[in-house]
Amino acid sequence: MAMIKNSLIFFLFLFVIYSCSPDLPIVPPINSVPTGESHPGKFVWRDLMSDDIPAVKKFYSELFGWTYLNLGDENDYSVILHDGKPIGGIFKLRKVQESHRYSQWISYISVADMNQAINYTKANGGSIYREPFELPNRGMVSYIFDPQQAVLAFVKSSSGDPKDDEPIYNEWLWTELWTKDVDSSTKFYSELFSYNEKKFNTKAENKYYVFEKEGRPRAGLLKIPFENVKPHWMPYIAVKDPSEIVKKVEQLGGTVYLGTEGIAGNKAAVIADPSGAVFTVQKWPLEKGEFEEVKDEK
Numbered sequence: 001m002a003m004i005k006n007s008l009i010f011f012l013f014l015f016v017i018y019s020c021s022p023d024l025p026i027v028p029p030i031n032s033v034p035t036g037e038s039h040p041g042k043f044v045w046r047d048l049m050s051d052d053i054p055a056v057k058k059f060y061s062e063l064f065g066w067t068y069l070n071l072g073d074e075n076d077y078s079v080i081l082h083d084g085k086p087i088g089g090i091f092k093l094r095k096v097q098e099s100h101r102y103s104q105w106i107s108y109i110s111v112a113d114m115n116q117a118i119n120y121t122k123a124n125g126g127s128i129y130r131e132p133f134e135l136p137n138r139g140m141v142s143y144i145f146d147p148q149q150a151v152l153a154f155v156k157s158s159s160g161d162p163k164d165d166e167p168i169y170n171e172w173l174w175t176e177l178w179t180k181d182v183d184s185s186t187k188f189y190s191e192l193f194s195y196n197e198k199k200f201n202t203k204a205e206n207k208y209y210v211f212e213k214e215g216r217p218r219a220g221l222l223k224i225p226f227e228n229v230k231p232h233w234m235p236y237i238a239v240k241d242p243s244e245i246v247k248k249v250e251q252l253g254g255t256v257y258l259g260t261e262g263i264a265g266n267k268a269a270v271i272a273d274p275s276g277a278v279f280t281v282q283k284w285p286l287e288k289g290e291f292e293e294v295k296d297e298k
Contacts, residue, residue, distance in 0.1 A: 026071040026072060026076070026077060026136070026137070027071070027077055027089060027135060027136070027137055027138050028071075028079050028086050028089070028137060028138075029137045029138060029139075029157070029158065029159040030044050030045050030108075030138065030139070030155070030157045030159050030160075030161070030162065031157070031159040031160055031161075031162060032085070032086065032159075033159075034159045034160050035159065035160035035161060035162065035163055036160050037160045037161050037162075037163060038110065038112065038160065038161055039110055039161040039162075039164070039213075039214060040110050040111055040112040040193060040213070041109065041110065041193035041194070041195060041211070041213045041218050041219075042109065042110050042161060042162075042164075042213075042218050043107050043108065043109050043110075043172075043175045043218070043219065044108055044109070044110050044155065044157060044161050044162055045088065045089075045107075045108035045153075045155065046087075046088040046089075046105055046106065046107050046108065046172060046235055047088060047089040047090070047091060047105070047106045047108070047153075048080075048088065048089070048090045048091075048103070048104075048105050048106075048273075048277055049091060049092075049093050049103060049104055049105075049106055049277075050090060050091075050092070050093055050103040050273075050275040050277060051092070051093040051103055051275050052103070052274055052275040053078070053090060053092060055253055055273075055274040055275060056090065056103075056273050056274055056275050056277070057078070057090065058252065059252045059253060059254055059273050059274050060080070060273070062248060062252050063245055063248060063249070063252065064082070064170040064237065064239075065082065065083075065170055066080050066081065066082055066087075066170070067080075067081045067082075068080060068081065068090070069081060076091065076092070077089055077090070077091045078090045078091070082168075082170055082171055087171050087172065088172075093275075102276055103273070103275035103276045103277040104151065104232065104276075104277050104278070105233075105235045105277050105278070105279060106143070106151055106152075106153050107152065107153065107175050107233045107235055108141075108153040108154075108155045109152060109153070109154060109155070109193075109219075110155060110156070110157065110161045111154045111155065111156055112156075113156075114132045114140045114142060114154060114156050115132070117142075117154050117192065118131070118132060118142060118144075118154070120191070120192050121144050121146070121192070124147065124188055124191070124192075125146075125147030125184070125188065126144055126145055126146045126147050126188070127144065127145045128142065128143075128144050128145075129143040129144060129145060129151070130142060130143040132154075137158065137159075138155065138157070138158065139155055139156050139157040139158035139159070140155070140156040140158075141153060141154065141155050141156075142154045146185070146188060146189075146231075147181075147184055147185070147188055148179050148180055148181060148184065148185055148231035149230070149231055150177060150178075150179070150230075150231040150232050150233055151232065151233070152233060164214075164216060167238040167284055168238065169238055169239060169240055169284065170237065170238070170239065171237065171238060172235060172236070172237060172238075173236040173237060173238035173282055173284060174219075174220060174235075174236035174282065175219050175220070175233055175234065175235050175236065176219060176220030176221060176222065176233070176234050176236070177189070177219065177220070177221045177222075177231070177232075177233055177234070178222060178223075178224045178225075178229065178231060178232055178233075178234055179221060179222075179223060179224065179231050180223070180224055180231055182207075182209070182221065182222075182223050185221060185231075186209060186221060189211060189219070189221070190211065193211070193213060193218075194213065195211035195212060195213050195218065195219075196211070196212045196213065197209060197210070197211060197212075198210045198212060198293060199293070199294040200292060200293050200294060201292045201293075201294055206222050206223050206225055207222070207294065208220060208221075208222050209221040209222065232278070234270075234278065234279065234280055235279050235280070236268075236279070236280045236281070236282045237279060237280070237281050237282070238281075238282060238284035239281045239282065239283060239284065240283070240284070241283065242260050242267065242268055242269045242281045242282070242283050243260045243269075245269065245271075245281050246259055246260055246269050246271070246281075249271055252274070253273075253274035254271055254272055254273050254274055255271065255272040256269060256270075256271055257270040257271065257272060257278065258270035267282065267283045267286075267287070268280055268281060268282045268283065269281050
């Protein structure tokens with residue numbers, strides 16, 4: 001009942017702002033109902049920048065049951081809905097630097113002080129693609145490249161940050177950085193968000209790093225395990241059975257880069273949608289005992 005009520009509030013809100021402000025870029029707030037919470041260092045939203053809107057909409061709809069609400073022309077901005085709840089957006093790939101001219105998921109991370117985050121990024125090897133600006137309904141936003149050229153969005157949400165809830169199937173679960181330089185990236189993000197770091201041994205050669213804040217894991221990091229892969233933030237979606245998802249991917253125009261047979265125990269798969277944007281599906285809930293924390297490594 002609460003979700004239905006919140007969804008009705010959200011749609012009424014969009015109707016009012018769209019009818020009253022047709023000349024402004026229309027995007028949804030991060031929260032349908034303001035939370036009053038702030039969780040700097042937490043990923044709070046995702047947008048898909050794609051060059052084939054119809055294909056990706058069909059793809060995600062068939063895989064995860066997502067539906068869409070177009071705000072203006074379909075290429076302007078579409079809200080992704082799951083069970084009537086806004087969980088992300090899709091917009092047309094337009095003018096982007098040539099080195100980043102490819103379809104991709106852009107993850108938004110909450111910042112406590114936008115100016116401080118921007119100044120830190122500039123002073124520590126990153127660069128700013130778009131300086132901070134007020135995005136109606138969303139809040140203050142900026143798009144940046146970190147020192148490894150991974151794309152990230154900073155946001156100071158005008159509706160507060162989402163509450164810390166348990167993951168829901170077919171919605172966002174996790175976000176991790178694939179980097180070429182673990183030490184540089186770990187230092188950059190740990191200092192920017194005052195994260196506590198934990199390091200884990202895995203069944204693969206790579207170690208896995210987890211950033212924690214407020215007593216909760218907020219993001220992951222690992223060294224890129226393949227050649228010719230650019231640094232990027234990888235979004236994860238929680239699913240009951242990754243193998244069932246993988247069966248549908250190619251017939252819907254997507255690509256399986258790393259199938260469940262390549263990840264021990266049928267727990268995850270790395271997938272690209274028809275426009276090339278990459279994401280991971282992860283079996284939920286996680287099984288305990290898969291990772292061994294590295295203690296006091298010298």
